[in-house]
Structures are given as structure tokens and as C-alpha cells.
Amino acid sequence: MKKTYLFTPGPTQIPPEVVLAEASPMIHHRTSEFSEIFANVSEDLKYIFQTKDGEVFTFASSGTGGMEACVVNSVSRGDKAIVISGGKFGERWAQICETYGVNVVKIDVENGKAVKPDDLDEAIKKEEDVKAVFTTLSETSTGVVHDIEAIAKVVKGHNLLLVVDGISGIGVQPFRMDDWGIDIAVTGSQKGFMLPPGLAFVCVAKSAWESIEKSDLPKYYWSFKKMQKALNNKTTAYTPAISLIMAAGKSIEMIKSEGIENVWSRHARLANATREGMKALGLELFAGDDSGNVLTAVKIPEGVTFDAGIKKLRDETGVTIAGGQDELKGKMFRVGHMGYVNEFDIILAASAVEKILHENGYKVELGKGISKIQEILVG
Amino acid sequence: MKKTYLFTPGPTQIPPEVVLAEASPMIHHRTSEFSEIFANVSEDLKYIFQTKDGEVFTFASSGTGGMEACVVNSVSRGDKAIVISGGKFGERWAQICETYGVNVVKIDVENGKAVKPDDLDEAIKKEEDVKAVFTTLSETSTGVVHDIEAIAKVVKGHNLLLVVDGISGIGVQPFRMDDWGIDIAVTGSQKGFMLPPGLAFVCVAKSAWESIEKSDLPKYYWSFKKMQKALNNKTTAYTPAISLIMAAGKSIEMIKSEGIENVWSRHARLANATREGMKALGLELFAGDDSGNVLTAVKIPEGVTFDAGIKKLRDETGVTIAGGQDELKGKMFRVGHMGYVNEFDIILAASAVEKILHENGYKVELGKGISKIQEILVG
Numbered sequence: 001m002k003k004t005y006l007f008t009p010g011p012t013q014i015p016p017e018v019v020l021a022e023a024s025p026m027i028h029h030r031t032s033e034f035s036e037i038f039a040n041v042s043e044d045l046k047y048i049f050q051t052k053d054g055e056v057f058t059f060a061s062s063g064t065g066g067m068e069a070c071v072v073n074s075v076s077r078g079d080k081a082i083v084i085s086g087g088k089f090g091e092r093w094a095q096i097c098e099t100y101g102v103n104v105v106k107i108d109v110e111n112g113k114a115v116k117p118d119d120l121d122e123a124i125k126k127e128e129d130v131k132a133v134f135t136t137l138s139e140t141s142t143g144v145v146h147d148i149e150a151i152a153k154v155v156k157g158h159n160l161l162l163v164v165d166g167i168s169g170i171g172v173q174p175f176r177m178d179d180w181g182i183d184i185a186v187t188g189s190q191k192g193f194m195l196p197p198g199l200a201f202v203c204v205a206k207s208a209w210e211s212i213e214k215s216d217l218p219k220y221y222w223s224f225k226k227m228q229k230a231l232n233n234k235t236t237a238y239t240p241a242i243s244l245i246m247a248a249g250k251s252i253e254m255i256k257s258e259g260i261e262n263v264w265s266r267h268a269r270l271a272n273a274t275r276e277g278m279k280a281l282g283l284e285l286f287a288g289d290d291s292g293n294v295l296t297a298v299k300i301p302e303g304v305t306f307d308a309g310i311k312k313l314r315d316e317t318g319v320t321i322a323g324g325q326d327e328l329k330g331k332m333f334r335v336g337h338m339g340y341v342n343e344f345d346i347i348l349a350a351s352a353v354e355k356i357l358h359e360n361g362y363k364v365e366l367g368k369g370i371s372k373i374q375e376i377l378v379g
Numbered sequence: 380m381k382k383t384y385l386f387t388p389g390p391t392q393i394p395p396e397v398v399l400a401e402a403s404p405m406i407h408h409r410t411s412e413f414s415e416i417f418a419n420v421s422e423d424l425k426y427i428f429q430t431k432d433g434e435v436f437t438f439a440s441s442g443t444g445g446m447e448a449c450v451v452n453s454v455s456r457g458d459k460a461i462v463i464s465g466g467k468f469g470e471r472w473a474q475i476c477e478t479y480g481v482n483v484v485k486i487d488v489e490n491g492k493a494v495k496p497d498d499l500d501e502a503i504k505k506e507e508d509v510k511a512v513f514t515t516l517s518e519t520s521t522g523v524v525h526d527i528e529a530i531a532k533v534v535k536g537h538n539l540l541l542v543v544d545g546i547s548g549i550g551v552q553p554f555r556m557d558d559w560g561i562d563i564a565v566t567g568s569q570k571g572f573m574l575p576p577g578l579a580f581v582c583v584a585k586s587a588w589e590s591i592e593k594s595d596l597p598k599y600y601w602s603f604k605k606m607q608k609a610l611n612n613k614t615t616a617y618t619p620a621i622s623l624i625m626a627a628g629k630s631i632e633m634i635k636s637e638g639i640e641n642v643w644s645r646h647a648r649l650a651n652a653t654r655e656g657m658k659a660l661g662l663e664l665f666a667g668d669d670s671g672n673v674l675t676a677v678k679i680p681e682g683v684t685f686d687a688g689i690k691k692l693r694d695e696t697g698v699t700i701a702g703g704q705d706e707l708k709g710k711m712f713r714v715g716h717m718g719y720v721n722e723f724d725i726i727l728a729a730s731a732v733e734k735i736l737h738e739n740g741y742k743v744e745l746g747k748g749i750s751k752i753q754e755i756l757v758g
Contacts, residue, residue, distance in 0.1 A: 004404040011405050011621060022622065023402045025383040026390050026575060028699050032690075060441045060577050064617040065600045099599045190618060196405060198439050198577050198620030218597065220478045221444045238443040239569060241577030241620070242390060243401065311411070320407050 002318035007349045009140045009295040009322055010168055011190040011197050012339040014247075015254065018194055022247035029242055035234035037249050042231060044252045048170065048193075048260060049185060049203040051177035057227035058248075059200040060241040063167035063188030066200025068096050069222035070163050070184050071134075074208060076216040077101040079131040082123055084115045084151075088141035088325055089165060093134040100217050105130070111328070112142050112297075114290040117150040124158050132161035132211070137169030137185075138294040141325050143285070143334065145173055145292025152180040161211050167191060168294045171255065172267045172338045183208040189244060191294070192263070194251045194339040198244045204228075267293040270337050270346050273376040277350045278335075280372035281357065281364055286332045295336045297324075298353075301362050306333050309356035319352045343377040381697035386728045388519045388674040388701055389547055390569040390576050391718040393626075394633065397573055401626035408621055414613035416628050421610060423631045427549065427572075427639060428564060428582040430556035436606035437627075438579040439620040442546035442567030445579025447475050448601035449542050449563050450513075453587065455595040456480040458510040461502055463494045463530075467520035467704055468544060472513040479596050484509070490707070491521050491676075493669040496529040503537050511540035511590070516548030516564075517673040520704050522664070522713065524552055524671025531559040540590050546570060547673045550634065551646045551717045562587040568623060570673070571642070573630045573718040577623045583607075646672040649716050649725050652755040656729045657714075659751035660736065660743055665711045674715045676703075677732075680741050685712050688735035698731045722756040 006013050014022075027033050038058075045056035059066055071093075075081055081102050083094040086109030097104045107123050109115045115135070124130055133155045138145050148164055155162040164185040166175055171192025177185060183205050190197035204212070204224055212224055226237040255263055271293035275285060278298050286297035300306045307323045307330055314320045324332040335349050350369045357364045385392050393401075406412050417437075424435035438445055450472070454460055460481050462473040465488030476483045486502050488494045494514070503509055512534045517524050527543055534541040543564040545554055550571025556564060562584050569576035583591070583603055591603055605616040634642055650672035654664055657677050665676035679685045686702045686709055693699045703711040714728050729748045736743045 004406065006405055006407060008407040010618065011407060014405050019402045023398045026385055026393050027383065028385060028387040028390060028701070029576075030701075031693060031699070033693075060439065061444065061600065062439045062618040062620075065440065065444075068600045096599045100597045188618070190621075196620065196622035197408075197618045198623060218479045220475045221440065221447045239389065239441040239567070239576045241441075241575065241623075242569075243575035243623075244577060244620075314410060314412075320410065322407070322409070 004318040005320065005348060007319070007321045007335050007337065009334050009336040010188065012194060012336060014196060015194055015251065015340050017254070018247045018251045021250035022196070022243050024246050026242060029235065029240050034242065038240065038245060039234040041245055041248050041252060044256060045201055047256060048252065049177045050175060050179065050260070051203055051205065054177055054203050054205040055228060055231060056201055056203045057224060057231060058236060058240065058245065059202065060198065061200045062197060063186065063200050064092065066186040066188065066202050067092060067165055069202055069224070070186050071096045071100060071102065072217040072219040072222050073215055073224040074161060074163055074184055074211050075102050075132050076214060078103060080105060080127060080129050081132045081134055082107060082127070082130055084109060084120065084135040084146065086113060086115065086142065086144060087111055087139040089139055090136045093165065097134065112144060112287045112290070114144050114146045115151065117147065117154050120151060121154045124154070124160070130160055132163060134163045135165070137164055137166040137175060138173055138292045140168040140295065141328065143287040143292060143295050143297030144290045145169065148175065148182070149180045152182060156181045161208065168338065169292065171263065172294045173292055174264045177203055177205060189248065192338045193248065195247050196244060198241050199248065267338065270341060270343065271296060273373045274335060274337055274346055274350065276376055277369040277373040281354065281369040294338050295334045297332050297334045299332055300330065304357065304360050304362045306356060306360060309360045313352055313356055319348070321349065321352060346373055346377065383697040384699065384727060386698070386700045386714050386716065388713050388715040389567065391573060391715060393575060394573055394630065394719050396633070397626045397630045400629035401575070401622050403625050405621060408614065408619050413621065417619065417624060418613040420624055420627050420631060423635060424580055426635060427631065428556045429554060429558065429639070430582055430584065433556055433582050433584040434607060434610060436581045436583065436603060436610065437615060437619065437624065438581065439577065440579045441576060442565065442579050443471065445565040445567065445581050446471060446544060448581055448603070449565050450475045450479060450481065451596040451598040451601050452594055452603040453540060453542055453563055453590050454481050454511050455593060457482060459484060459506060459508050460511045460513055461486060461506070461509055463488060463499065463514040463525065465492060465494065465521065465523060466490055466518040468518055468546070469515045472544065476513065491523060491666045491669070493523050493525045494530065496526065496533050499530060500533045503533070503539065509539055511542060513542045514544070516543055516545040516554060517552055517671045519547040519674065520707065522666040522671060522674050522676030523669045524548065527554065527561070528559045531561060535560045540587065547717065548671065550642065551673045552671055553643050556582055556584060568627065571717045572627065574626050575623060577620050578627065646717065649720060649722065650675060652752045653714060653716055653725055653729065655755055656748040656752040660733065660748040673717050674713045676711050676713045678711055679709065683736065683739050683741045685735060685739060688739045692731055692735055698727070700728065700731060725752055725756065
């Protein structure tokens with residue numbers, strides 16, 4: 001008997017109530033019934049992004065599609081953009097920008113470190129005519145959280161456009177679109193939102209529209225202007241992913257009911273306990289003090305073949321944790337703890353990590369990690 | 380008590396078995412479990428497109444996103460493309476091409492008519508240096524089906540690239556990628572596939588790759604090359620819409636089990652009965668002899684306020700049929716009969732149409748439409 005537990009950094013577990021909403025009878029999207037659902041979701045999304053004046057557009061796409069939408073709407077060919085790159089997803093901003101002929105200046109942050117706001121400030125001063133800064137809230141590939149509030153202060157000090165990839169971070173880490181002065185932020189459904197993948201949510205502040213009006217990059221499906229016009233009519237520009245939007249209605253209701261600040265605190269508490277549990281096993285965090293609350297990235301100890309253990313665990317028990325991506329494969333593992341996660345899930349995840357270590361040649365005092373977590377969460 | 384029946388031209392009704400598959404426990408996409416599901420779906424999709432040598436890429440997007448993918452991968456800036464436009468969706472090819480600086484020559488076919496292959500032949504001869512022809516299998520806005528087999532003969536005679544929007548048509552109308560020599564075709568999940576919206580399937584024949592290699596239009600999310608590389612590893616380039624792909628596994632299994640040619644015949648039989656039922660009520664088909672089997676588009680008789688009747692019917696009974704789009708609003712109504720539809724559904728839909736007519740000032744002999752359908756389908 002296998003029981004599926006996803007501790008992957010997206011997709012995450014889906015609450016049964018949300019699955020039921022997803023399985024609701026299909027309805028047509030050009031009806032008042034759908035418009036009402038969609039208008040509510042779009043309004044509640046503003047709460048998740050913590051914006052009053054911004055608008056949130058819902059695309060049928062993965063998060064990467066939402067990132068491409070941010071680029072093609074906000075800058076123009078030949079514009080200079082600073083990209084903060086410290087992992088696979090920061091790097092993705094650079095790749096998308098370069099695809100469209102945007103002149104990219106990269107700040108290469110060491111993998112596992114957050115950018116220093118002063119370094120960003122210097123980079124902006126050194127370059128001429130920078131138009132925009134693209135950055136990441138939670139770098140899913142390394143577990144790092146960047147200090148977006150501090151980054152925003154620097155960027156706004158230079159009066160530049162700030163675009164944030166909040167795909168794994170929003171709904172998990174504190175994020176305040178209006179108070180921090182973010183111009184554009186994007187997130188995906190399969191992370192803190194407790195939804196299946198397939199939706200990208202893009203929040204556009206009023207302050208972004210001057211740049212959007214000027215942008216000359218080609219766009220059709222991703223056009224913010226078309227999405228804005230459609231949103232004013234309580235719909236999307238093209239056929240929406242109806243079942244996922246019905247699911248979103250339920251999951252966002254659950255987040256609202258818990259309260260976004262309580263959701264952030266819950267994640268902080270669970271992430272802290274996970275980090276301490278891993279350290280109690282003698283393991284080292286990949287992102288050290290820059291670790292976020294989205295996932296815990298842990299260095300794989302010398303001599304341990306952890307990735308085979310992940311596969312064996314998944315095949316035998318249904319419990320799924322993730323390895324490293326690309327050049328980090330075999331060097332770290334990642335325990336996702338976002339969305340539909342409580343303290344017992346954390347105990348379970350840590351128990352699974354202990355099991356893998358024990359079975360793969362790492363001398364571990366069984367129970368030491370979960371006991372530490374128990375102490376922190378229950379004590 | 381309302382019972383939802385969708386006779387809209389997408390989304391369509393979802394079989395309960397498919398909803399259950401959609402509601403399966405979420406799994407992670409970078410696992411052998413997902414790879415197996417995805418490889419099966421990708422292989423079975425080739426059967427639906429009727430291709431052996433082509434590959435099918437699955438995008439998390441609406442059909443329009445899939446259309447944009449076709450454009451940005453197949454042609455280059457300044458290329459000349461002929462677009463067959465005879466409705467909203469033919470027009471969409473032109474809009475997307477123009478967005479990317481493709482030089483569009485439109486063949487404006489009258490709304491409600493199919494293109495004459497000879498007219499296409501003449502247009503190609505008249506123009507110099509045409510690279511590609513973009514056309515539509517089933518024009519959802521008018522109910523017209525274009526003769527893709529004949530169009531392909533013309534296009535191949537001139538050795539041009541043929542790109543087909545089969546969004547509402549594939550899985551409903553006969554369509555043979557290989558035998559007809561189509562280079563690229565796109566479809567969406569929410570039509571004949573009996574799935575919720577949110578997936579676009581793009582089939583790319585070997586013959587298309589020379590153009591794809593040459594294409595200089597910017598693409599990231601829509602890149603066929605990245606999707607091909609990912610497909611070789613039994614996955615997608617970016618996070619797939621996992622729950623919809625699990626649903627697709629089930630719905631495509633149902634189509635395979637019925638047999639694609641039987642699926643086409645079923646639609647032909649039901650569409651024919653629907654058309655005859657409408658004519659028995661004294662109504663005129665919008666697309667006349669060019670009507671396809673995807674939906675039945677019917678002219679609204681003078682003096683009948685049909686659109687208000689559609690809304691009332693939906694609100695009171697849950698039965699949903701569709702009006703006209705854009706400039707055809709108020710001029711026609713559309714009864715979708717694709718996917719999870721049998722003879723009793725057609726009787727029900729026609730009964731709903733009779734009810735609306737009766738309640739909105741059109742003198743109708745009640746039962747005349749459904750009797751005609753009964754005769755054809757049961758007799």
C-alpha cells in the first residue's frame with residue numbers, strides 16, 4: 001500500500017476540497033456563472049499579492065509562460081535589463097530576455113546565496129540606461145529567498161521597473177506588492193496556492209503601465225492589454241482553464257480564511273523546524289542563512305547516493321522528495337513544504353529523509369531529526 | 380433542480396471517468412510515474428492526429444497559445460503567408476502572423492462558406508514567394524468545415540508549408556496528418572477530446588522541420604525544439620498541467636477504444652440528424668452545405684430574441700447552447716455536439732431549441748424537430 005505525499009517544490013499536495021471544486025460540472029466560460037467565479041478569484045488574488053490598485057491576470061500556462069508574459073509586456077528590444085541570477089530560475093529571466101533581444105546585464109550571485117542589495121545598487125550605478133530589474137523571490141533550485149523589500153528600495157531609488165518571479169514564493173513568503181512598490185509579479189498555481197499546475201497569475205501595478213504602453217516586443221497570447229480588457233468584462237482574453245479556475249476559487253478561499261499573514265507564519269514555523277531537524281542529523285543547509293520557507297535544500301553528505309534513495313522511497317512508499325536540478329543533481333536534496341502542509345507532514349518528511357540516509361550509508365541516529373522537530377513544533 | 384448539459388462549441392461535457400482521472404492524487408512531473416503516463420498520452424495523440432512519423436507536443440495553454448506556437452516556430456519575419464479567413468478563428472491566424480511581422484495575404488471567404496481550393500490555388504499563383512498557408516479545419520464561429528484534404532493537395536502542389544487549426548475539428552471531423560500531408564496541426568483539449576480547457580496539442584510532421592530550423596521569430600515557452608528535446612525524455616519543457624494530462628490519459632483511451640473512425644462516424648450521424656431537425660423546424664443553417672459535424676450553426680429567424688432565451692434556458696434548466704460571436708451575435712445560435720455526445724443528447728438539445736423558439740415568438744410545431752431527429756437516429 002502506497003500513500004502519496006508530495007514534498008516536492010511544486011507541484012504540492014491538493015486539499016480534497018480543492019480537488020472536488022476542480023471536479024465540478026464543466027461550465028461554459030462566456031456565461032454570467034463563470035464571470036462571477038472568475039471575478040471573485042481575480043479579486044481575491046489581489047489579496048494574495050497584497051495589492052489594492054494592481055490587477056491580476058490569469059493565464060492558462062505554467063509559471064514560465066507567465067514569466068515570458070512579464071518580459072514581452074514590460075520592456076522593448078534593445079532595452080537594458082539587470083537580471084539577478086543565482087540559480088536555474090533567475091537564469092530563466094536572462095534566457096527569456098535574450099530571446100527577445102533585451103540587453104541583459106547579469107548579477108551572478110553564488111548558488112545558495114541571496115543577492116546583496118548594495119551589489120545591486122552598485123551594478124545599477126555602473127550601467128547606463130537600465131530600464132528594468134528582473135529578480136526572484138524564492139529561487140526554487142537552491143532554496144534561497146531574496147530580500148525583495150530591500151531590492152525594491154534600491155530599484156525604486158533609481159526609478160526603474162521591478163519585475164519579480166514569485167512562482168514558488170508568493171503565498172508562502174511575506175510579499176507585499178503595494179507596500180514594497182513592486183511593478184509586476186508572477187506566480188504559479190502549483191506552489192503555495194495548493195492547486196495543480198496549469199495557471200500563471202501575473203499581478204500588474206498601475207506603475208507598470210507606462211512601460212507596458214511603450215513595450216514593442218511581439219505578443220498575442222501573453223498581451224496584458226488584452227487581458228486587462230477581458231478582466232474588465234470579468235473574463236480572460238482566450239479560453240480559460242475552467243476546472244483549474246474553479247479549483248482556485250476554493251483554494252484561495254481557504255487561504256483567505258486562514259489569513260495570508262497566518263499562512264506566512266505557518267510556513268516560517270514549519271520551515272524553521274525542518275531546517276533544525278536537518279541540522280540535528282548533522283546535515284548542512286545548501287542556502288545557509290539565506291534559506292527561505294518554501295523548501296529546505298540540504299547538501300548531500302559525501303559518499304551517500306541519495307538520488308537512488310529518493311526513487312526507491314517514492315516507488316515503495318509514495319513519499320516524494322526532490323533531488324537537485326541540472327548541475328546541482330546529486331549535490332543536494334530538496335524538501336518542499338508549501339501550501340497544504342502542517343506539522344505532522346514535516347515530521348513525516350523528516351522521517352523519510354532519515355530513512356533514506358540510513359539505507360544509503362550515512363550514519364544517522366534514527367529519530368534525532370524528527371525529535372528535534374517535535375521539540376520545536378510541539379514543545 | 381438544474382442539470383448541466385453543455386452544448387457549447389467548447390468546453391464540452393467531460394465523462395465522469397475522465398473527471399475521476401483528473402482528480403487523481405497529484406504526482407511530481409519529474410518522476411518515472413509521470414513519464415510513463417506522459418509517454419503514453421503523447422503516443423496515443425499520434426493516433427488521434429493519424430500520424431506515424433509526426434510528434435505531438437502538449438502545451439499548458441489554450442488553443443490560441445498553440446496557434447501562436449505554430450506561427451513563431453514555422454515562419455520568419457517578413458515571410459509571406461496566405462491565411463484563409465472566413466470567421467473569427469481564421470482571422471486569428473492573420474492577427475498572430477501580423478503581430479510577428481509576417482506578411483499576410485488573406486483569402487477572405489464569406490462567413491458561412493468554405494474556401495474553394497481553386498481560389499487558393501489562384502491566390503498562391505498570383506503571389507510571389509509564399510512560404511506557408513494557414514487554415515482552419517472547423518471554423519467554430521460559423522460552423523463551416525473546410526476541405527483540408529483538397530487544400531493540402533493545392534498547398535503541396537506548390538511545395539508550401541501547411542499549418543492547420545484543428546482546435547474544434549480534430550477528434551470530430553476526419554483528419555489525416557500523414558495521408559493528407561499536413562505539416563503542422565494544432566488542437567485544444569476542450570473540444571472532441573472531452574477534457575477541460577487548458578491543454579493545446581500541436582502535431583509536427585517531419586516535413587515541417589526544415590522551416591522550423593529556419594524560423595527566426597522569438598520563442599521561449601512555445602519553442603518546438605525544446606518541446607522535442609523534452610519529449611525525447613518523456614516530459615515537457617516546462618511544468619506540465621499534470622491533472623489535465625492525467626485526464627487526457629483516460630479520455631484518449633476512450634477514443635482509442637471506440638476507434639477514431641467510429642468517433643468521426645458518430646459525429647457525422649449526430650450532426651446530420653441535428654441539421655435535419657433544425658430544418659424540420661423551418662430554420663436555415665448558417666453554413667448550408669458547408670456545415671461541419673462539430674456544431675450546428677443556425678440562423679435566428681427574424682423577430683426572435685434568441686440570446687435572451689439562451690440565458691433564460693441556462694439559468695432555469697442548466698442546458699447551455701451558444702449564441703453568435705462578435706458581429707454574428709444575435710444573428711445565429713450554435714449547438715455544439717462534439718465529444719461525449721450520443722443520440723439522446725441530440726434529442727435533448729433540439730428539445731431545448733424548440734423550447735426557446737416557442738417562448739420567444741417563433742411559431743413552432745412542438746416536437747417536429749425532435750421527431751425528425753428520432754426518425755433519423757432510431758428509424
